[in-house]
Amino acid sequence: MVLALGNDLLCDDGVGFAVVRRLRPSFSEAEVEFVESGESGLALLELIVGYEAVVIVDALVSGVRPAGSVIVMDSSEFCRVIAPSAHYAGLAEVMDLGHRLGLPMPSRITVVGIEVEDPYSFSPSLTPAVAAAVESAAQVVVSLLPLEPR
Amino acid sequence: METTNRKHVTIDPITRLEGHGKIDIFLDDQGEVERAYFQIPELxxxxxxxxxxxxxxxxxxxxxxxxxxxxxxxxxxxxxxxxxxxxxxxxxxxxxxxxxxxxxxxxxxxxxxxxxxxxxxxxxxxxxxxxxxxxxxxxxxxxxxxxxxxxxxxxxxxxxxxxxxxxxxxxxxxxxxxxxxxxxxxxxxxxxxxxxxxxxxxxxxxxxxxxxxxxxxxxxxxxxxxxxxxxxxxxxxxxxxxxxxxxxxxxxxxxxxxxxxxxxxxxxxxxxxxxxxxxxxxxxxxxxxxxxxxxxxxxxxxxxxxxxxxxxxxxxxxxxxxxxxxxxxxxxxxxxxxxxxxxxxxxxxxxxxxxxxxxxxxxxxxxxxxxxxxxxxxxxxxxxxxxxxxxxxxxxxxxxxxxxxxxxxxxxxxxxxxNNAARMAMSVESAAKSLIHGGVVNDGLLNKIEMAFRAYDPCNACATHSLPGQMPLIVRVMDRKGEVVRELRR
Missing domain, CATH: 1.10.645.10 (Cytochrome-c3 Hydrogenase, chain B)
Structure with missing residues (x-):
């Protein structure tokens, strides 16, 4: 599953959605599921449980990288990352909770983060630098999938 | 924790609440609570x-x-x-x-x-x-x-x-x-x-x-x-x-x-x-x-x-x-x-x-x-x-x-x-007043203030950054000029 987190009405917070919308037509639904969600925490657990591998695409606010930078993180890094986005801090907990409950958790979770400029204003559009990064982020996601686009 | 001068204690964000939450507590010269309030997002x-x-x-x-x-x-x-x-x-x-x-x-x-x-x-x-x-x-x-x-x-x-x-x-x-x-x-x-x-x-x-x-x-x-x-x-x-x-x-x-x-x-x-x-x-x-x-x-x-x-x-x-x-x-x-x-x-x-x-x-x-x-x-x-x-x-x-x-x-x-904002402000203030004295603010006391807030289950979330998890708890103590005297993180 490729899971986009964010809110497409909050300017750059919608970048994950833009990436999965760009990729969805290139894959059959049976092979890769593209999901958009604004949820986190327990709902996130409910979303990812049962999947073999999950790629999460999300907006990042580190403030130290230029807007539009794309980075890839493995789930093993989450505990060491000091909340670049609230979603990840939740993810480490969610994984822990899932394992403790003995739920079938994905064996691999990778996060593709896109550094954003404005995830706070009400707007359905991305800022130019972030919009320009959608294509490269999409290519990064494709490189993480075990399949080629059709 | 400083015990003199008027202080401004900020709890931001409230742990485990969905979304942003921020409580501000102003202390007077004696370290007693003068006023406490919280902020919710602007729609x-x-x-x-x-x-x-x-x-x-x-x-x-x-x-x-x-x-x-x-x-x-x-x-x-x-x-x-x-x-x-x-x-x-x-x-x-x-x-x-x-x-x-x-x-x-x-x-x-x-x-x-x-x-x-x-x-x-x-x-x-x-x-x-x-x-x-x-x-x-x-x-x-x-x-x-x-x-x-x-x-x-x-x-x-x-x-x-x-x-x-x-x-x-x-x-x-x-x-x-x-x-x-x-x-x-x-x-x-x-x-x-x-x-x-x-x-x-x-x-x-x-x-x-x-x-x-x-x-x-x-x-x-x-x-x-x-x-x-x-x-x-x-x-x-x-x-x-x-x-x-x-x-x-x-x-x-x-x-x-x-x-x-x-x-x-x-x-x-x-x-x-x-x-x-x-x-x-x-x-x-x-x-x-x-x-x-x-x-x-x-x-x-x-x-x-x-x-x-x-x-x-x-x-x-x-x-x-x-x-x-x-x-x-x-x-x-x-x-x-x-x-x-x-x-x-x-x-x-x-x-x-x-x-x-x-x-x-x-x-x-x-x-x-x-x-x-x-x-x-x-x-x-x-x-x-x-x-x-x-x-x-x-x-x-x-x-x-x-x-x-x-x-x-x-x-x-x-x-x-x-709808609940005014009563929540009353709750936070009254909990703060009964639980903070002489400028002493510890984790247990802060949590009790937060408990008053959480009972309402206030939804401070817009979909972004909504996290019912462990975002760091930040407590800022500020003097009269609004300068941060001390910052504590959980």
Missing amino acids: RGFEIFSLGRPAEDMPQITSRICGVCPTAHHMASTKALDSLFHVVPPRPAKLIRELVYNTFMLEDHALHVYVLGGPDFIVGPDAPADQRNIFGVIGKVGVEVGLKVISTRRRLRGLISHLGGKVIHPVLGLPGGVSKRLMPEELPEFRQIAKDAVEFAQFTLQVFKDIVLANPEYVDMIRSDAYTHKTYYMGLVDEKNRPNFYEGKLRVVDPTGKEFAKFVEGDYLDHIAERVEPWSYVKFCYLKKVGWKGFKGGIDDGIYSVAPLARLNVAEGMSTPLAQAAYEEYIATLGPKPIHHTLANHWARVVEMLNAAERMVELLDDPDIVSDDIRLIPTATPDKGVGVVEAPRGTLIHHFETDEKGLCTKVNLIVATQ
Whole structure:
């Protein structure tokens, strides 16, 4: 599953959605599921449980990288990352909770983060630098999938 | 912690709440609490964003305001569209909406009881912060209960998704009806979910009784002055003055429990006014006909409260038998009504879980729910519409005005947390005053202040960064000039 987190009405917070919308037509639904969600925490657990591998695409606010930078993180890094986005801090907990409950958790979770400029204003559009990064982020996601686009 | 000079303590964000939350506490020269307040997000940007957009898009747009209660916004907007387009949905459509809505109330309340607010009680208010979370809850009640919560929520959310599309972006509600009917062959599965939901709610009530009510210290804390305010209460009720989450009239009772007002949703502006205090951008709602007296509480102050405690205070009973029995026990233990203890919200929430689950069963037993008569196409010219529902966190009001083409010219939303804002400020301040002395602020004290806040289950979320997890707790101590004297992180 490729899971986009964010809110497409909050300017750059919608970048994950833009990436999965760009990729969805290139894959059959049976092979890769593209999901958009604004949820986190327990709902996130409910979303990812049962999947073999999950790629999460999300907006990042580190403030130290230029807007539009794309980075890839493995789930093993989450505990060491000091909340670049609230979603990840939740993810480490969610994984822990899932394992403790003995739920079938994905064996691999990778996060593709896109550094954003404005995830706070009400707007359905991305800022130019972030919009320009959608294509490269999409290519990064494709490189993480075990399949080629059709 | 510094003990001299006036200080400004900031708790930001509140752990485990969905979304941003920030509490500011000002200390005086003696290190005593001078004033405490909190901030909630500003929806004005959203209201401006909506202007000029087609009103029929509002159920989709408003459901994105919040990653926590999209169904509540979706339903309030849908009802506002019925009113805007002057159309009454056919009965089967109303039943389907109500089914989805009660299912949502139940799953959302379950999240709060077990994950967001419950840990304060289930794990214990004095337990270390790193244990007051879902892991602590599971440690106390067992892994099988954790699995039960997850699987029940999953099935409930499955029902919502089946009828409404994705939980996070529902597409169920249309002016005059719903987009999808319920097929007769789907009934057995849904009835089983509803039946299991009733058992789950009963089980939750038992957990609450065993862990919370069996502990006299917890019950004393619920009753304690630090968590008690005598205010007005408001909530939607049916014709017999029983809570209804989806529809009814707004009933207001005064601090003695006497009915003060009862009105239809379109008249809300005659009763509710908003005020901005100079020290905060939060708009505080109050009862217009009583007036604003500045966080005093009591019968002369127009501050009112919404959410489970308020709903049970405006009620004269519950509409379903198990909820009625639970309500009677609640009143017998904490009453007489109205119950003014903020922390009683948690118990009231469990009573409402039973009510929502039982209502699901009733709705699925209604033969009309499988009818294909689910939409009445509007033909009137739109002008003004108001829709109200009881969100898990309290009364939610959507008000749209449009031009004759149905493009929004005015959008006003009053969310539950705004309705509760003034009383929440009172709660935070009174908890802070009783728990912080001589400038001493430690983790346990701060958590008790937060407990007052969390009992309301305030939703500070817009969908971004909504995290019921362990965001770092930041405490900033500032001097008179607003300079940070010290910063603490949990």
